[in-house]
Amino acid sequence: MSKIDKMLEKMRQNPRDWRIEDLKVIADRFKIEYRQPRGSHVTFRFPNTQILTVPAHKAIKPIYIKHFIDLIDDQGVAHEET
Numbered sequence: 001m002s003k004i005d006k007m008l009e010k011m012r013q014n015p016r017d018w019r020i021e022d023l024k025v026i027a028d029r030f031k032i033e034y035r036q037p038r039g040s041h042v043t044f045r046f047p048n049t050q051i052l053t054v055p056a057h058k059a060i061k062p063i064y065i066k067h068f069i070d071l072i073d074d075q076g077v078a079h080e081e082t
Contacts, residue, residue, distance in 0.1 A: 004029045011069055015062035023054065023068055030072065046071050 001009075004026055011018060020042055027034050033045040036056065044052045052071055054064045 008069065008072070011065055015065035015069075016059070018060050018065050019058065020054065020056040020060060023060070023065075026068075026072070032072075044068065044071075046075050048075060050074075 007022065007026065011022075023042070023044070024034060026032075027044055032047070034042055035045075036042045040056050041053050042056050044054065046052070050071055052064075052067055054060060054068065
């Protein structure tokens with residue numbers, strides 16, 4: 001199990017106290033595009049063009065973590081070989 005897989009599993013078990021940098025690391029691993037043009041939000045674009053906008057506060061609210069994980073699971077990107 002890779003470091004990213006372990007991080008995703010921890011997110012599933014406890015969606016609290018994650019930072020935007022953690023989501024960016026996972027997005028890089030699964031080739032999910034993201035941008036933070038200005039302001040306090042980061043927009044993640046998933047392969048089927050679904051978009052998730054996450055406030056980039058110090059601790060991200062659990063609902064955003066759950067949506068992020070759900071979108072990864074829906075895409076099947078967590079199961080693809082890269």
